[in-house]
Amino acid sequence: MTYFEFLNEHGVTLLLGTVTTIKVLVCSMILYVIISMIFGLMRLSKNRAIQGIATVYIEFFRGTSLLVQLFWAYYVLPFFGISLEAFTAGVVALGLNFGAYGAEIVRAGILAVPKGQWEAAHALNFTPAKRIKRIIIPQIFPIILPPAANLTVELLKATALVALVTVVDLTFEAKQINSITWLSAQCFGTALLIYYIIARFALVPFLRWLEVLAARKVGKERI
Protein backbone atom coordinates (compact mmCIF):
# COMPACT_ATOMS: atom_id res chain seq x y z
CA MET A 1 0.00 0.00 0.00
CA THR A 2 1.57 3.27 -1.03
CA TYR A 3 1.50 6.31 1.19
CA PHE A 4 -1.02 8.02 -1.10
CA GLU A 5 -3.42 5.14 -0.81
CA PHE A 6 -3.00 5.29 2.95
CA LEU A 7 -3.81 9.02 2.98
CA ASN A 8 -6.73 8.44 0.65
CA GLU A 9 -8.24 5.90 2.97
CA HIS A 10 -7.42 7.34 6.39
CA GLY A 11 -6.64 11.00 5.71
CA VAL A 12 -10.15 12.18 6.54
CA THR A 13 -10.16 10.32 9.85
CA LEU A 14 -6.83 11.85 10.80
CA LEU A 15 -8.07 15.30 9.82
CA LEU A 16 -11.17 14.89 11.98
CA GLY A 17 -8.87 13.93 14.85
CA THR A 18 -6.80 17.03 14.14
CA VAL A 19 -9.92 19.19 14.48
CA THR A 20 -10.55 17.69 17.93
CA THR A 21 -6.91 18.26 18.89
CA ILE A 22 -7.23 21.92 17.90
CA LYS A 23 -10.47 22.21 19.88
CA VAL A 24 -8.77 20.75 22.95
CA LEU A 25 -5.81 23.08 22.41
CA VAL A 26 -7.93 26.24 22.11
CA CYS A 27 -10.19 25.42 25.08
CA SER A 28 -7.34 24.49 27.40
CA MET A 29 -5.35 27.52 26.23
CA ILE A 30 -8.15 29.87 27.22
CA LEU A 31 -8.55 28.08 30.55
CA TYR A 32 -4.86 28.08 31.39
CA VAL A 33 -4.41 31.77 30.54
CA ILE A 34 -7.28 32.74 32.87
CA ILE A 35 -6.03 30.45 35.66
CA SER A 36 -2.45 31.67 35.42
CA MET A 37 -3.58 35.31 35.61
CA ILE A 38 -5.67 34.65 38.72
CA PHE A 39 -3.12 32.50 40.55
CA GLY A 40 -0.16 34.62 39.45
CA LEU A 41 -1.82 37.62 41.11
CA MET A 42 -2.80 35.53 44.15
CA ARG A 43 0.84 34.46 44.60
CA LEU A 44 1.71 38.17 44.99
CA SER A 45 -1.14 38.95 47.39
CA LYS A 46 -0.18 40.38 50.78
CA ASN A 47 -2.86 38.23 52.38
CA ARG A 48 -1.14 35.14 53.74
CA ALA A 49 -4.16 32.86 53.21
CA ILE A 50 -4.63 33.80 49.55
CA GLN A 51 -0.92 33.45 48.92
CA GLY A 52 -0.94 30.07 50.65
CA ILE A 53 -3.81 28.73 48.53
CA ALA A 54 -2.02 29.77 45.35
CA THR A 55 1.27 28.21 46.50
CA VAL A 56 -0.38 24.89 47.38
CA TYR A 57 -2.21 24.82 44.05
CA ILE A 58 0.94 25.59 42.06
CA GLU A 59 3.15 23.12 43.93
CA PHE A 60 0.53 20.38 43.69
CA PHE A 61 -0.01 20.64 39.96
CA ARG A 62 3.65 21.15 39.15
CA GLY A 63 4.68 18.32 41.44
CA THR A 64 2.55 15.57 39.95
CA SER A 65 2.41 14.14 36.48
CA LEU A 66 -0.09 15.50 33.97
CA LEU A 67 -1.07 11.96 33.07
CA VAL A 68 -1.88 11.17 36.71
CA GLN A 69 -3.98 14.33 36.98
CA LEU A 70 -5.77 13.45 33.77
CA PHE A 71 -6.61 9.94 34.96
CA TRP A 72 -7.61 11.28 38.32
CA ALA A 73 -10.01 13.73 36.72
CA TYR A 74 -11.50 11.07 34.48
CA TYR A 75 -11.51 7.87 36.56
CA VAL A 76 -11.44 9.00 40.20
CA LEU A 77 -13.71 12.04 40.27
CA PRO A 78 -16.78 9.86 39.51
CA PHE A 79 -16.12 8.27 42.93
CA PHE A 80 -16.99 11.64 44.40
CA GLY A 81 -20.10 11.95 42.27
CA ILE A 82 -18.51 14.25 39.70
CA SER A 83 -18.66 12.61 36.30
CA LEU A 84 -16.94 14.65 33.64
CA GLU A 85 -17.11 13.92 29.97
CA ALA A 86 -13.75 12.84 28.55
CA PHE A 87 -13.33 16.09 26.63
CA THR A 88 -14.16 18.22 29.67
CA ALA A 89 -11.93 16.18 31.96
CA GLY A 90 -9.08 16.54 29.48
CA VAL A 91 -9.47 20.28 29.08
CA VAL A 92 -9.83 20.84 32.83
CA ALA A 93 -6.75 18.75 33.67
CA LEU A 94 -4.67 20.45 30.97
CA GLY A 95 -5.90 23.89 32.03
CA LEU A 96 -5.17 23.29 35.70
CA ASN A 97 -1.75 21.76 35.04
CA PHE A 98 -0.54 24.45 32.66
CA GLY A 99 -2.23 27.15 34.73
CA ALA A 100 0.17 26.27 37.54
CA TYR A 101 3.19 26.73 35.27
CA GLY A 102 1.66 29.87 33.76
CA ALA A 103 1.01 31.39 37.19
CA GLU A 104 4.74 31.32 37.89
CA ILE A 105 5.41 33.08 34.58
CA VAL A 106 2.81 35.75 35.39
CA ARG A 107 4.26 36.23 38.86
CA ALA A 108 7.79 36.64 37.48
CA GLY A 109 6.44 39.03 34.83
CA ILE A 110 4.74 41.26 37.37
CA LEU A 111 7.85 41.30 39.53
CA ALA A 112 9.93 42.27 36.49
CA VAL A 113 8.01 45.53 35.97
CA PRO A 114 10.30 48.24 37.36
CA LYS A 115 9.30 49.51 40.79
CA GLY A 116 9.43 53.08 39.55
CA GLN A 117 6.36 52.36 37.42
CA TRP A 118 4.33 51.43 40.50
CA GLU A 119 5.60 54.47 42.36
CA ALA A 120 4.90 56.81 39.47
CA ALA A 121 1.35 55.46 39.18
CA HIS A 122 1.01 56.02 42.91
CA ALA A 123 2.36 59.55 42.66
CA LEU A 124 -0.16 60.34 39.90
CA ASN A 125 -2.91 59.21 42.29
CA PHE A 126 -4.24 56.36 40.11
CA THR A 127 -6.70 54.02 41.78
CA PRO A 128 -5.28 50.48 42.41
CA ALA A 129 -7.46 49.03 39.65
CA LYS A 130 -6.36 51.66 37.16
CA ARG A 131 -2.74 51.18 38.20
CA ILE A 132 -2.91 47.48 37.34
CA LYS A 133 -4.98 47.88 34.19
CA ARG A 134 -3.31 50.90 32.61
CA ILE A 135 0.27 50.77 33.82
CA ILE A 136 1.27 47.27 34.88
CA ILE A 137 -0.62 44.89 32.60
CA PRO A 138 0.44 46.51 29.30
CA GLN A 139 4.04 46.24 30.48
CA ILE A 140 3.95 42.62 31.60
CA PHE A 141 2.83 41.26 28.23
CA PRO A 142 6.15 41.78 26.43
CA ILE A 143 7.87 40.10 29.39
CA ILE A 144 5.63 37.07 29.82
CA LEU A 145 4.80 36.29 26.19
CA PRO A 146 8.10 34.63 25.19
CA PRO A 147 8.04 32.09 28.06
CA ALA A 148 4.28 31.72 27.65
CA ALA A 149 4.84 30.88 23.98
CA ASN A 150 7.17 28.03 24.97
CA LEU A 151 4.59 26.81 27.44
CA THR A 152 1.87 26.90 24.80
CA VAL A 153 3.90 24.70 22.45
CA GLU A 154 4.31 22.32 25.39
CA LEU A 155 0.52 22.47 25.80
CA LEU A 156 0.00 21.44 22.17
CA LYS A 157 2.24 18.43 22.78
CA ALA A 158 0.46 17.63 26.01
CA THR A 159 -2.94 17.56 24.30
CA ALA A 160 -1.86 14.19 22.88
CA LEU A 161 -2.37 12.73 26.36
CA VAL A 162 -6.14 13.28 26.29
CA ALA A 163 -6.29 10.37 23.84
CA LEU A 164 -5.55 8.12 26.81
CA VAL A 165 -8.81 9.16 28.49
CA THR A 166 -10.73 8.29 25.31
CA VAL A 167 -10.95 11.73 23.71
CA VAL A 168 -11.03 11.01 19.98
CA ASP A 169 -8.21 13.34 18.95
CA LEU A 170 -5.37 12.98 16.45
CA THR A 171 -3.36 10.64 18.69
CA PHE A 172 -6.42 8.48 19.36
CA GLU A 173 -7.20 8.17 15.64
CA ALA A 174 -3.58 7.34 14.84
CA LYS A 175 -3.61 4.62 17.48
CA GLN A 176 -6.93 3.33 16.18
CA ILE A 177 -5.76 3.18 12.57
CA ASN A 178 -2.57 1.50 13.72
CA SER A 179 -4.48 -1.24 15.49
CA ILE A 180 -6.60 -1.91 12.38
CA THR A 181 -4.01 -1.69 9.63
CA TRP A 182 -0.65 -2.14 11.44
CA LEU A 183 0.80 0.52 9.15
CA SER A 184 2.61 2.04 12.11
CA ALA A 185 5.16 4.12 10.23
CA GLN A 186 2.46 5.73 8.10
CA CYS A 187 -0.08 6.55 10.78
CA PHE A 188 2.26 7.65 13.59
CA GLY A 189 4.55 9.37 11.09
CA THR A 190 1.61 11.32 9.69
CA ALA A 191 0.44 12.21 13.20
CA LEU A 192 3.91 13.48 14.11
CA LEU A 193 3.98 15.55 10.93
CA ILE A 194 0.57 17.07 11.63
CA TYR A 195 1.61 18.07 15.16
CA TYR A 196 4.80 19.54 13.73
CA ILE A 197 2.92 21.52 11.11
CA ILE A 198 0.45 22.88 13.68
CA ALA A 199 3.31 23.92 15.96
CA ARG A 200 5.69 25.31 13.39
CA PHE A 201 3.36 26.95 10.89
CA ALA A 202 0.32 27.96 12.95
CA LEU A 203 0.91 28.15 16.68
CA VAL A 204 4.41 29.62 16.76
CA PRO A 205 3.75 32.32 14.10
CA PHE A 206 0.57 33.26 15.97
CA LEU A 207 2.46 33.59 19.26
CA ARG A 208 5.24 35.59 17.58
CA TRP A 209 2.60 37.92 16.18
CA LEU A 210 1.21 38.42 19.70
CA GLU A 211 4.72 39.18 20.97
CA VAL A 212 5.26 41.82 18.29
CA LEU A 213 1.84 43.30 19.03
CA ALA A 214 2.56 43.49 22.76
CA ALA A 215 5.99 45.01 22.20
CA ARG A 216 4.57 47.62 19.88
CA LYS A 217 1.93 48.54 22.42
CA VAL A 218 4.55 49.71 24.91
CA GLY A 219 6.57 51.38 22.18
CA LYS A 220 9.28 48.74 21.84
CA GLU A 221 9.94 47.88 18.21
CA ARG A 222 11.58 44.62 19.07
CA ILE A 223 12.10 41.25 17.35
Next chain:
Amino acid sequence: MQMGWRWDFTFEILPQMAIATLNTILAAGVGYAIALIVGLFFLLGQKTPFKIVNWINREIVEFIRSTPLLIQLFFVYFVLPQFGITLSAWVCGMITIGLHFGTYLSEVYRGALEGVPKSQWEACRALNFSTIYTYRRIVLPQAFPIAIPGMGNYLVGIFKDTPLLSTIGVAELFHAATAVGGYNYRYLEPYTLVGIIFLTLSIPAAMWVRKLENDVNKAQGKIKK
Protein backbone atom coordinates in the same frame (compact mmCIF):
# COMPACT_ATOMS: atom_id res chain seq x y z
CA MET B 1 -19.08 -1.57 45.78
CA GLN B 2 -17.95 0.42 48.75
CA MET B 3 -17.57 4.14 48.13
CA GLY B 4 -15.05 6.37 49.82
CA TRP B 5 -11.46 5.75 50.79
CA ARG B 6 -10.54 2.23 51.93
CA TRP B 7 -7.45 2.01 54.10
CA ASP B 8 -7.20 -1.79 54.07
CA PHE B 9 -7.08 -1.75 50.27
CA THR B 10 -4.52 1.05 50.38
CA PHE B 11 -2.17 -0.98 52.58
CA GLU B 12 -2.80 -4.08 50.53
CA ILE B 13 -1.51 -2.46 47.35
CA LEU B 14 1.21 -0.36 48.98
CA PRO B 15 4.08 -2.91 48.67
CA GLN B 16 3.31 -3.41 45.00
CA MET B 17 3.32 0.34 44.43
CA ALA B 18 6.59 0.74 46.31
CA ILE B 19 8.34 -1.76 44.04
CA ALA B 20 6.89 -0.05 40.98
CA THR B 21 8.18 3.27 42.32
CA LEU B 22 11.71 1.85 42.18
CA ASN B 23 11.10 1.03 38.51
CA THR B 24 9.95 4.59 37.89
CA ILE B 25 13.08 5.98 39.52
CA LEU B 26 15.23 3.57 37.52
CA ALA B 27 13.49 4.60 34.27
CA ALA B 28 13.95 8.29 35.06
CA GLY B 29 17.61 7.75 35.95
CA VAL B 30 18.50 5.73 32.86
CA GLY B 31 16.46 8.01 30.58
CA TYR B 32 18.23 11.02 32.06
CA ALA B 33 21.67 9.49 31.61
CA ILE B 34 20.91 8.81 27.94
CA ALA B 35 19.47 12.30 27.49
CA LEU B 36 22.62 13.88 28.94
CA ILE B 37 24.75 12.08 26.34
CA VAL B 38 22.36 12.60 23.43
CA GLY B 39 22.30 16.30 24.34
CA LEU B 40 26.07 16.41 23.85
CA PHE B 41 25.70 14.99 20.34
CA PHE B 42 23.08 17.56 19.40
CA LEU B 43 25.36 20.26 20.81
CA LEU B 44 28.20 18.92 18.71
CA GLY B 45 25.97 19.05 15.63
CA GLN B 46 25.29 22.68 16.41
CA LYS B 47 28.93 23.58 16.91
CA THR B 48 30.46 21.93 13.85
CA PRO B 49 31.67 24.41 11.22
CA PHE B 50 29.62 22.70 8.49
CA LYS B 51 26.54 24.78 7.70
CA ILE B 52 24.58 21.86 6.30
CA VAL B 53 25.14 19.78 9.45
CA ASN B 54 24.06 22.75 11.59
CA TRP B 55 20.92 23.09 9.55
CA ILE B 56 19.98 19.42 9.63
CA ASN B 57 20.73 19.30 13.34
CA ARG B 58 18.52 22.31 14.01
CA GLU B 59 15.61 20.90 12.00
CA ILE B 60 15.81 17.55 13.80
CA VAL B 61 15.90 19.26 17.20
CA GLU B 62 13.01 21.50 16.19
CA PHE B 63 10.98 18.52 15.00
CA ILE B 64 11.55 16.44 18.11
CA ARG B 65 10.81 19.39 20.36
CA SER B 66 7.51 20.29 18.75
CA THR B 67 5.96 16.82 18.56
CA PRO B 68 4.41 14.91 21.47
CA LEU B 69 6.54 12.45 23.41
CA LEU B 70 3.58 10.05 23.47
CA ILE B 71 3.48 9.62 19.69
CA GLN B 72 7.24 9.44 19.52
CA LEU B 73 7.01 6.53 21.95
CA PHE B 74 4.41 4.80 19.77
CA PHE B 75 6.49 5.50 16.70
CA VAL B 76 9.63 3.92 18.09
CA TYR B 77 7.75 1.04 19.68
CA PHE B 78 5.61 0.10 16.68
CA VAL B 79 7.70 1.16 13.69
CA LEU B 80 11.11 -0.30 14.52
CA PRO B 81 9.80 -3.91 14.40
CA GLN B 82 8.64 -3.21 10.82
CA PHE B 83 12.29 -2.80 9.92
CA GLY B 84 13.19 -5.99 11.72
CA ILE B 85 14.43 -4.32 14.90
CA THR B 86 12.49 -5.70 17.84
CA LEU B 87 13.31 -4.00 21.11
CA SER B 88 11.68 -4.42 24.48
CA ALA B 89 9.33 -1.73 25.77
CA TRP B 90 11.97 -0.67 28.29
CA VAL B 91 14.62 -0.09 25.64
CA CYS B 92 12.19 1.75 23.36
CA GLY B 93 11.08 3.95 26.24
CA MET B 94 14.61 4.80 27.26
CA ILE B 95 15.67 5.60 23.69
CA THR B 96 12.68 7.86 23.12
CA ILE B 97 13.01 9.72 26.42
CA GLY B 98 16.73 10.08 25.81
CA LEU B 99 16.18 11.54 22.34
CA HIS B 100 13.30 13.79 23.38
CA PHE B 101 14.97 15.32 26.40
CA GLY B 102 18.39 15.26 24.72
CA THR B 103 17.14 18.05 22.44
CA TYR B 104 16.16 20.09 25.48
CA LEU B 105 19.46 19.42 27.23
CA SER B 106 21.44 20.45 24.15
CA GLU B 107 19.77 23.87 24.50
CA VAL B 108 20.77 23.97 28.17
CA TYR B 109 24.39 23.18 27.23
CA ARG B 110 24.38 25.79 24.49
CA GLY B 111 22.99 28.44 26.83
CA ALA B 112 25.62 27.59 29.41
CA LEU B 113 28.46 27.83 26.88
CA GLU B 114 27.15 31.17 25.68
CA GLY B 115 26.92 32.29 29.30
CA VAL B 116 30.71 32.22 29.57
CA PRO B 117 31.92 35.75 28.70
CA LYS B 118 33.65 36.12 25.36
CA SER B 119 36.58 37.84 27.04
CA GLN B 120 37.49 34.49 28.59
CA TRP B 121 38.03 33.07 25.11
CA GLU B 122 40.02 36.12 24.08
CA ALA B 123 42.20 35.87 27.17
CA CYS B 124 42.93 32.21 26.38
CA ARG B 125 43.76 33.12 22.80
CA ALA B 126 46.12 35.78 24.12
CA LEU B 127 47.79 33.23 26.40
CA ASN B 128 48.15 30.87 23.43
CA PHE B 129 46.11 28.05 24.99
CA SER B 130 44.90 25.35 22.64
CA THR B 131 41.14 25.04 22.02
CA ILE B 132 40.97 21.79 23.95
CA TYR B 133 42.88 23.23 26.88
CA THR B 134 40.64 26.31 26.85
CA TYR B 135 37.52 24.17 26.98
CA ARG B 136 38.85 21.83 29.63
CA ARG B 137 40.40 24.28 32.03
CA ILE B 138 38.67 27.62 31.41
CA VAL B 139 35.30 27.38 29.67
CA LEU B 140 33.73 24.13 30.91
CA PRO B 141 34.38 24.77 34.62
CA GLN B 142 32.58 28.09 34.22
CA ALA B 143 29.80 26.78 32.00
CA PHE B 144 28.93 23.83 34.19
CA PRO B 145 27.46 25.82 37.12
CA ILE B 146 25.30 27.78 34.68
CA ALA B 147 23.94 24.53 33.24
CA ILE B 148 23.11 22.92 36.58
CA PRO B 149 19.67 24.46 37.18
CA GLY B 150 18.46 23.64 33.66
CA MET B 151 19.82 20.12 33.94
CA GLY B 152 18.10 19.66 37.28
CA ASN B 153 14.80 20.92 35.91
CA TYR B 154 14.86 18.35 33.13
CA LEU B 155 15.64 15.57 35.59
CA VAL B 156 12.41 16.46 37.38
CA GLY B 157 10.72 16.82 33.99
CA ILE B 158 11.75 13.33 32.89
CA PHE B 159 10.61 11.93 36.21
CA LYS B 160 7.17 13.44 35.68
CA ASP B 161 6.97 12.12 32.12
CA THR B 162 7.78 8.51 33.02
CA PRO B 163 4.06 7.62 33.39
CA LEU B 164 3.85 7.88 29.60
CA LEU B 165 5.99 4.74 29.45
CA SER B 166 3.03 2.78 30.82
CA THR B 167 1.29 3.24 27.45
CA ILE B 168 3.79 0.91 25.78
CA GLY B 169 3.76 -1.49 28.71
CA VAL B 170 6.76 -0.54 30.83
CA ALA B 171 5.98 -1.75 34.34
CA GLU B 172 6.51 1.51 36.18
CA LEU B 173 4.41 3.14 38.89
CA PHE B 174 1.52 4.31 36.78
CA HIS B 175 1.34 1.00 34.97
CA ALA B 176 1.14 -0.81 38.31
CA ALA B 177 -1.63 1.52 39.48
CA THR B 178 -3.67 0.91 36.33
CA ALA B 179 -3.16 -2.85 36.64
CA VAL B 180 -4.14 -2.92 40.30
CA GLY B 181 -7.08 -0.62 39.64
CA GLY B 182 -8.33 -2.71 36.77
CA TYR B 183 -7.99 -5.96 38.70
CA ASN B 184 -9.95 -4.73 41.72
CA TYR B 185 -12.05 -2.24 39.80
CA ARG B 186 -11.07 0.49 42.24
CA TYR B 187 -9.12 3.40 40.83
CA LEU B 188 -9.48 5.85 43.71
CA GLU B 189 -6.69 4.54 45.91
CA PRO B 190 -4.13 3.49 43.26
CA TYR B 191 -4.26 6.74 41.30
CA THR B 192 -4.30 8.86 44.44
CA LEU B 193 -1.31 6.95 45.78
CA VAL B 194 0.54 7.57 42.52
CA GLY B 195 -0.15 11.28 42.91
CA ILE B 196 1.07 11.28 46.51
CA ILE B 197 4.22 9.33 45.64
CA PHE B 198 4.98 11.74 42.81
CA LEU B 199 4.46 14.72 45.09
CA THR B 200 6.68 13.34 47.84
CA LEU B 201 9.48 12.68 45.37
CA SER B 202 9.26 15.66 43.04
CA ILE B 203 8.65 18.49 45.49
CA PRO B 204 11.90 17.90 47.42
CA ALA B 205 13.69 17.41 44.07
CA ALA B 206 12.28 20.68 42.74
CA MET B 207 13.21 22.48 45.97
CA TRP B 208 16.73 21.11 45.71
CA VAL B 209 16.99 22.37 42.11
CA ARG B 210 15.76 25.80 43.20
CA LYS B 211 18.37 25.85 45.96
CA LEU B 212 21.08 24.91 43.45
CA GLU B 213 19.88 27.71 41.21
CA ASN B 214 20.13 30.20 44.07
CA ASP B 215 23.58 28.96 45.01
CA VAL B 216 24.77 29.29 41.44
CA ASN B 217 23.36 32.80 41.13
CA LYS B 218 24.96 33.74 44.42
CA ALA B 219 28.31 32.30 43.41
CA GLN B 220 28.16 34.33 40.22
CA GLY B 221 27.28 37.47 42.14
CA LYS B 222 23.86 37.86 40.55
CA ILE B 223 22.17 37.91 43.96
CA LYS B 224 23.86 39.65 46.81
CA LYS B 225 23.43 38.10 50.20
